[in-house]
Amino acid sequence: MNHSTTAFVADDFKPARVTVHAEQLSRPSLSYWQDAWIRLKKNTRAIISLYIVILLGFFTLVGPFVWTTDPTLLDLGQISQPPGFSKIALLVEPYQSWDGIILDDFPAEPDEYIEVIPPPENFRVVDSPTTQRVRLAWNPVDGAAGYNIYRHDHKPTAFNDLGLPLGSTFGGNEVSYEDRLDIDSSTYFYSIVSTDGIDESELYTVIEIKPRQIITVQAALQRGLLTAVEANTALGKEIKLEFHPLGTDALGRDMLARLMYGARVSLFIGIVAPLLFVTFGVAYGGVAGYHGGRIDALLMRFADFVVALPFLLFMILFKIAFGIGPGESGIFPMLLALVMLAWPATARLVRGQVLQIREEGYIQAARLLGARDSYLILRHIIPNTIGVILVTLTFAVPSAIFTEAFLSFIGMGVAPPTPSWGSMCNEGVKTMLSHPHELIFPALFISVTVLAFNLLGDGLTEALDSRLRSRE
Amino acid sequence: MFKYTLKRLLAGVITVWFIATATFVAMHAVPGDPLLNDKAVTPEIRRNLEEKYGLDKPVFTQYLIYMGNMLQGDFGISFTQQNRRVNDIIRDHFPVSAMLGLLAIFFATAGGIVWGALTATYRNRAPDVVIMFLVILGISVPSFVFAALGQLLLVNINSWVGYSLIPVAGWGTIRHMLMPALVLGLGTMALLTRLMRSTMLDIVNADYIRTAKAKGLSPLRIFFRHQLRNAILPVVTILGPQIAAITTGGFVVELVFAIPGLGRYFVQAVQQLDYTVIMGTTVFYGAFLVLMVITVDIIYGYIDPRVQLE
Numbered sequence: 001m002n003h004s005t006t007a008f009v010a011d012d013f014k015p016a017r018v019t020v021h022a023e024q025l026s027r028p029s030l031s032y033w034q035d036a037w038i039r040l041k042k043n044t045r046a047i048i049s050l051y052i053v054i055l056l057g058f059f060t061l062v063g064p065f066v067w068t069t070d071p072t073l074l075d076l077g078q079i080s081q082p083p084g085f086s087k088i089a090l091l092v093e094p095y096q097s098w099d100g101i102i103l104d105d106f107p108a109e110p111d112e113y114i115e116v117i118p119p120p121e122n123f124r125v126v127d128s129p130t131t132q133r134v135r136l137a138w139n140p141v142d143g144a145a146g147y148n149i150y151r152h153d154h155k156p157t158a159f160n161d162l163g164l165p166l167g168s169t170f171g172g173n174e175v176s177y178e179d180r181l182d183i184d185s186s187t188y189f190y191s192i193v194s195t196d197g198i199d200e201s202e203l204y205t206v207i208e209i210k211p212r213q214i215i216t217v218q219a220a221l222q223r224g225l226l227t228a229v230e231a232n233t234a235l236g237k238e239i240k241l242e243f244h245p246l247g248t249d250a251l252g253r254d255m256l257a258r259l260m261y262g263a264r265v266s267l268f269i270g271i272v273a274p275l276l277f278v279t280f281g282v283a284y285g286g287v288a289g290y291h292g293g294r295i296d297a298l299l300m301r302f303a304d305f306v307v308a309l310p311f312l313l314f315m316i317l318f319k320i321a322f323g324i325g326p327g328e329s330g331i332f333p334m335l336l337a338l339v340m341l342a343w344p345a346t347a348r349l350v351r352g353q354v355l356q357i358r359e360e361g362y363i364q365a366a367r368l369l370g371a372r373d374s375y376l377i378l379r380h381i382i383p384n385t386i387g388v389i390l391v392t393l394t395f396a397v398p399s400a401i402f403t404e405a406f407l408s409f410i411g412m413g414v415a416p417p418t419p420s421w422g423s424m425c426n427e428g429v430k431t432m433l434s435h436p437h438e439l440i441f442p443a444l445f446i447s448v449t450v451l452a453f454n455l456l457g458d459g460l461t462e463a464l465d466s467r468l469r470s471r472e
Numbered sequence: 473m474f475k476y477t478l479k480r481l482l483a484g485v486i487t488v489w490f491i492a493t494a495t496f497v498a499m500h501a502v503p504g505d506p507l508l509n510d511k512a513v514t515p516e517i518r519r520n521l522e523e524k525y526g527l528d529k530p531v532f533t534q535y536l537i538y539m540g541n542m543l544q545g546d547f548g549i550s551f552t553q554q555n556r557r558v559n560d561i562i563r564d565h566f567p568v569s570a571m572l573g574l575l576a577i578f579f580a581t582a583g584g585i586v587w588g589a590l591t592a593t594y595r596n597r598a599p600d601v602v603i604m605f606l607v608i609l610g611i612s613v614p615s616f617v618f619a620a621l622g623q624l625l626l627v628n629i630n631s632w633v634g635y636s637l638i639p640v641a642g643w644g645t646i647r648h649m650l651m652p653a654l655v656l657g658l659g660t661m662a663l664l665t666r667l668m669r670s671t672m673l674d675i676v677n678a679d680y681i682r683t684a685k686a687k688g689l690s691p692l693r694i695f696f697r698h699q700l701r702n703a704i705l706p707v708v709t710i711l712g713p714q715i716a717a718i719t720t721g722g723f724v725v726e727l728v729f730a731i732p733g734l735g736r737y738f739v740q741a742v743q744q745l746d747y748t749v750i751m752g753t754t755v756f757y758g759a760f761l762v763l764m765v766i767t768v769d770i771i772y773g774y775i776d777p778r779v780q781l782e
Contacts, residue, residue, distance in 0.1 A: 304483075305490040308765075310716065310757045312723065314494070316742055317754065321501040402614060409616045410723055410739055422614075429620050429728070433627075443617040451612035 036387075036463040046459020049452040056449060060263035069242070071257035072417055080435040083247040083255070087185070089215040091226075091234045095132055100176040107140040107172040114143050117194040119205040126176065129211040134179040136207075138192060144172040145197030150204075151179065152189045159202045162191040185213040215241065247437050249427060255441055258419040262442065265331060265420035269404045270449070273338040274396035280339065281346025282382075282389055288347065289354030290377060300351065303344040314341055315403065316412050329418035334407065338400060346392050353385040387464035394457035398450040405446050421446045477770060484762045491758035492542060495751050496535055502745065525551065525748075538751070547752030552744045558752035561737060566756070568643060569726070569733035572656065573719045575649050580657035580664060580714070584707065587661070588668020589700060595673065603665065610662030618655045619728040626651055641730040652729045656722060660714045664707055671703040678702075705776050712768035716761045 030038070040046055081087075120138035127135050136149065150156075152163025166179055179190075188211070191204045217234050220226045223242070226234055246255035288299040318337035319330070357363065363380055371379075401421075407413035408422025409429075416423060421442040428439030522528040525548075526537055541548060547558035587607070591600040626640045639648050675681060676699070684694045723735035734753060741749035 305487055308487045308758065308762055309491055309494065310754065310761055313738065313754050313757055314498070316739075317495065317498045317750065320742060320745075321498040398612070405614050406616070406724065409614070410727055412739070412742065425614070425616060429616065432620050432624065439617070439620060443614065446614055447609075447612045447617075450614075451608060454608075454611060 032387075036460075040459055040463040043459040043462065045455045046463075049455040049459070052448065052452040053456065056263065056267065056452070060260055060267055063260040063263075064257070067256055067260065069244075069254045069257040071253060071261045071419060073254070074252050080250055080252075080431060080438065081244055081248045082435065082437055083245060087213050087241045088238050089213040089241050090130070091217050091220060091237050091239055092130065092132065092214045093235065094216050094218060095180075098133070098135060098178050100174070100178065101126075101137050102171075103140060103173040103175060105173060107144055108142050110143045116203055117141060117143050117196055117201040119192055119194055119201065119203045120144075120147060120175070121205075123190075123192050123205045123207055125207070125209055129209050130214040131183045131185055131211050132180070132214050132216075134183060134188075134190070134209060134211055135176065136179070136190060136192075137176040138205075140172055140175050141194050143196065144194040146170060146172060146174075146195045147177075148193045148195060148200060149177045149179070150191040150193070151181075152191065153186070155189050155208075156191055156204070156206055159193070159204055162193070162204060163189070166190075168195070183211050185211055213241070215239065246441055247435075249424070249438050250431050250435070255438070258424060259421070259441060259445060262419040262421045262424055263445065265329070265414055265418060266401055266404055266422070266446070267449070269331065269335060269338070269420075270397050270401035273335050273342070273400045274393055276335070277339040277343040278346045278389060278393050278396060281343040281392075282350050282385075284343065285347035285350030285352075286354055286377065286381065286385075289351035290358065290373075290381065292355070292358070296351070300348070303347050306341065307344045309341060311341055312403075312406070315407060319407070319412060330413065330415040331418070334404065334413060338403060342396070342400075346389070346396075349388060349392060350385055353388055354381055357381050357384050391457060391461050391464060394453055394460055398453040398457075401446065401450055401453075473773075476773075477766075480766045480769065484759075484766055487762050488755065488759045491762075492539065492751075492755045493535075495754045495758075496538060499747055499751055500531060500534075525549070542755065547755070548748040550741075550749050551746045552741075552749075553746075558748050561749060562734065562752060562756055565732055565734040565737050568731060569719065569722050569735055572649060572653055572722055572725070572731065572733060573715070575653035576657035576718050576722075577660070577711070577715060578657075579654055580660035580718070581707065581711070583657070583661040584664025584668055585700075585704060587665040589672060589695075589703070591665065591669045592672030592676070592703075593695075604669075607662045607665050610658050611666075615655060615659060616724045616728060618658055619652075619725055622651045622655045623728065641728075643731045648731075652725045652731060656718060656725045660718060663710070663714070667706055667710065668703055671706050672699060675699050675702050705772075708768065708772050708775060712765040715764045715768070719757065719761070 118141060120141050123136070123138045125135065126137045129135070138147070141147075146169050148168040149166045150162035150164060151166050152161070156162045164181075166181060167177060169175075169177065188209050189206050190209055191206045193204045194201045215225070217226065217231050220234070220239060221228065221231050225239055225241070242254070244254050244256070246259065248254060249258065284299065284303070288296045288303075315334075315337050318340060319333045322333035322336055357380070363376060366376055366380060404413055404420060405422030405425065408420050409426045411426065414420040414423050424442035425439060425446070428435075428442060432439050519528070526534055529537070538548075545559070547562070550556045550558055550561065553561075587603050591603045594600045623640050626638050629638065630636050630640065637647075638650060639645075642648055681694060681698055684698050689697075722733060723739060725731070726733040726736040727739065734757075737749065738753045740746075741753065
């Protein structure tokens with residue numbers, strides 16, 4: 001006890017000089033969500049996907065205001081048009097019938113039997129060929145009892161490759177033909193063959209014709225391409241037909257407009273259904289997990305039953321059970337069926353989480369401090385499961401979109417004429433070989449959407465995984 | 473083990489009962505009437521028909537009769553196909569769907585394991601990048617698009633070869649099955665590849681792999697005996713639900729490739745409101761799926777000795 005020997009001086013009470021920074025703030029502390037957002041932003045794929053999702057939202061919500069073409073309008077003049085620029089059409093009068101050329105005399109009978117009758121000479125187009133009609137004429141051939149006319153989309157390579165048989169004339173003296181069968185403004189190869197009344201000759205002549213796109217003044221008026229005043233002087237002038245940037249479908253409806261409205265259906269089901277069934281699943285799983293014991297066992301047993309239902313079969317079954325009235329689109333029954341069948345997965349997941357969280361120290365502490373059930377659930381349990389819920393939600397969107405597309409594809413989904421990406425694929429697959437764009441565009445939209453949500457889900461899973469929190 | 477199987481089977485029976493009841497309730501909530509399809513049904517004929525199909529009885533009695541018949545394995549008579557029993561329809565067309573599904577699962581698992589192992593081995597190098605890109609495609613492109621593209625490919629191959637090497641549609645020989653089964657298995661193959669890759673990557677750093685290396689085992693032996701065997705386990709687990717997805721997913725493929733499977737019949741029956749066929753096929757599929765899941769779980773217990781079946 002020799003303390004008294006060393007007396008304290010005032011200096012001793014000054015703060016010691018800091019030599020080592022034992023505790024230092026290397027970076028501001030971050031909340032769970034701030035940290036997750038920072039890590040999500042580092043994930044390029046997830047961010048690109050996020051932008052794609054936002055763009056899709058714009059596409060379907062703002063798109064129809066920019067591109068105001070009516071998706072239900074049938075443009076029968078432009079059926080199954082490939083994507084491209086607007087076509088120029090010549091304004092003409094309505095179709096006027098043509099008598100054709102019928103000679104008074106039948107062609108002369110040759111003196112001796114001809115094995116192979118030659119094809120007619122001077123096979124030519126009369127008047128200018130248009131998409132309204134193509135008029136053909138030729139010189140008579142000696143010994144011919146008639147002529148057969150064919151049309152092809154490429155140059156014939158042999159006598160058995162002449163293409164579509166258009167028709168035949170009834171006598172050797174009938175030397176003209178008028179084609180009015182579904183003509184496009186593309187290049188055609190017309191062939192003509194002489195017959196002896198029984199057999200066809202193997203010799204043929206071909207001409208190449210590119211009909212001109214026309215539209216009658218009346219039709220242009222009807223479709224609003226002309227005003228009544230313009231119509232008086234319009235004849236013979238050129239006019240721009242409706243512009244279809246992504247082409248048209250088999251009924252001549254604008255693909256871009258249909259894709260926009262179809263996105264509305266697909267994304268509505270794809271986003272609203274998961275929101276509903278995830279909410280229900282969270283409530284269900286939350287109750288089961290929080291109460292535990294007998295209630296938990298009972299609720300989960302029921303969830304197990306619902307999981308065991310064959311999903312697609314019951315989707316179809318419920319959808320027809322709810323029925324579709326005339327003029328309805330069938331979106332609501334599909335939504336209901338999806339919600340009724342898809343909730344158990346979320347319920348199971350949330351229950352597992354809640355069971356875990358329930359045992360955490362902070363819950364017991366809160367309970368000791370007198371927190372009520374509702375406070376515990378809203379303040380502690382739900383915020384701690386929200387990450388898992390968010391990830392589930394993101395992955396539920398693509399599967400809901402897939403389900404809609406799948407059902408619409410087999411004709412069990414959205415009722416026509418309401419467009420959805422799935423039903424557009426269904427229509428497109430029928431004309432896949434001749435007009436692939438009708439299948440490609442809706443399929444592309446489905447794929448890109450599903451891909452974006454999947455990648456976003458992957459990114460969120462990583463960002464929200466607390467084990468991977470940034471430690472730098 | 474025996475006790476576990478029995479317990480699972482009992483739960484399975486209850487599940488099937490639940491499926492049957494849900495189907496019955498849903499079917500009777502459907503607006504419309506299967507007898508309305510026939511033209512010119514006089515009240516007398518209608519009464520006779522209702523009697524024949526038991527539609528004149530109260531709903532609950534109908535339910536009891538239906539359940540009773542089902543316990544005896546009788547699903548009744550089709551409404552739209554004269555005097556054809558639902559059992560016959562299932563017997564005729566289910567083998568087709570099952571064959572297709574089996575082949576699809578074979579393609580999916582074989583492909584999934586091979587591609588998954590490849591990606592994990594060549595991690596972040598060209599094969600990995602290419603395969604993972606294809607996997608993403610496989611997950612995001614709907615099966616009907618693949619089906620359509622598959623047909624297109626066949627058309628081109630056949631016209632290039634000059635004769636029908638692989639038929640574009642229809643059913644009969646193994647050649648008919650190849651493309652539909654491949655298309656049907658693609659989605660599952662993509663999922664399995666992803667799963668296989670991640671488990672393989674986990675395993676590469678496991679202690680027992682290091683031990684095996686330290687012992688001086690050949691890389692090939694390590695790969696096959698230690699890595700691959702352990703990585704296949706999770707694949708088996710998700711195979712149960714995937715079998716369900718594949719068998720019901722067969723609808724589209726059956727429609728596109730014109731295959732006379734049960735899925736196509738189901739869609740047709742729904743369109744014609746053929747009560748008995750719809751109920752019969754749904755219950756049959758449900759029972760089949762429940763059985764599959766149980767089987768996979770039991771098999772899992774054998775493959776992985778760590779799993780204790782209680």
